[in-house]
Structures are given as C-alpha cells and as structure tokens.
Amino acid sequence: MMIHMNWQERETIKTLKCVHTDAKKYIVDKKLTPGKKYEVKNETEEFFFIIDNSGKVGGYYKDYFEKEK
Numbered sequence: 001m002m003i004h005m006n007w008q009e010r011e012t013i014k015t016l017k018c019v020h021t022d023a024k025k026y027i028v029d030k031k032l033t034p035g036k037k038y039e040v041k042n043e044t045e046e047f048f049f050i051i052d053n054s055g056k057v058g059g060y061y062k063d064y065f066e067k068e069k
Helices: 003-009
Strands: 014-018 037-043 047-051 057-061 065-067
Touching: none
Parallel strands: none
Antiparallel strands: 014 037, 014 065, 037 047, 047 057
C-alpha cells in the first residue's frame, strides 16, 4: 500500500504553528492560516505533510511553520 493513501489515519508526528502564507509561486492562504496549529503526518527534507484547512493532507514548504515550544 502506498503511504499517502492512509496519511489521515496515521499517527501525528508533531504539531507545528503556521507563521505565514506569503508564497512566491503558489496560493496557500486558502489552505493555511497564520497562527493556527497543524498536525504533521509525514515529513521530508523540504516539506511537511499536514492536514490543512481543507481537511485533507497537503505538502507545504517547511518555512511556513515553526515548531511548537
């Protein structure tokens, strides 16, 4: 089974807070809210895969987030 098929049911790795939605190429302000906390379901070197405002898993550059303290 491919990992992305069950990401929503997977255990949360960590929680991160969105710090901005200032995207250069993509529109992310409809999917992320600055100040809101999101559950990380998977992580790569460049992206966090979170459950976004649509309720689905999306991949976002790490610079949109800061780690919870």
